[in-house]
Amino acid sequence: MLFRYFQYILIFLIFGTRPVLYKYIVPYIQVESMILISGVFYLILAIFYVYFTKPTKLIQDIRTMNKTPSLHVALWLTAMLGLIATHFYLDLLKDSTAFLLTAILSAYPLVTAAAGYLFLNEVITRKQLVGMLVIIVGVVILNLDDFDY
Numbered sequence: 001m002l003f004r005y006f007q008y009i010l011i012f013l014i015f016g017t018r019p020v021l022y023k024y025i026v027p028y029i030q031v032e033s034m035i036l037i038s039g040v041f042y043l044i045l046a047i048f049y050v051y052f053t054k055p056t057k058l059i060q061d062i063r064t065m066n067k068t069p070s071l072h073v074a075l076w077l078t079a080m081l082g083l084i085a086t087h088f089y090l091d092l093l094k095d096s097t098a099f100l101l102t103a104i105l106s107a108y109p110l111v112t113a114a115a116g117y118l119f120l121n122e123v124i125t126r127k128q129l130v131g132m133l134v135i136i137v138g139v140v141i142l143n144l145d146d147f148d149y
Contacts, residue, residue: 019093019098019099019101019102020098022034022089022090022093022098023093023097023098026090026093026094027094031087031090031091032087034090035083035086035087035090089101089105100142103138103139103142104139104142104143106135107135107136107138107139109131109132109135110132110135110136113128113132
């Protein structure tokens with residue numbers, strides 16, 4: 001259980017740091033180049049990761065995907081949406097502060113909740129609805145021009 005909390009904290013720190021690094025890079029390198037170079041790095045790291053962890057699991061997963069073609073479509077769609085979102089994010093980051101852009105885009109759980117409800121039959125509880133309202137209010141406050149931060 002302690003390791004699980006460590007994972008949460010590590011993800012929190014990584015996702016919190018990435019926008020600052022992106023903001024540092026984006027004035028020097030074109031968005032398309034950043035995506036391509038990052039993609040090459042991801043590929044190299046993924047090959048090493050799979051090779052040194054569980055290569056037999058990869059083969060098993062490929063067999064599972066081949067039995068269920070919709071998994072191929074879902075995986076490609078996820079990759080394509082990630083590419084599109086990353087492109088627009090980096091493009092917006094050129095003219096925004098890393099904090100404000102990330103804070104506004106952190107409202108994406110609203111879309112996740114709606115998609116989960118519509119496509120996965122997930123239940124949205126009252127507690128989650130209250131959380132969604134808090135997110136909406138937070139985004140509105142961050143976008144008020146005359147609000148003193």
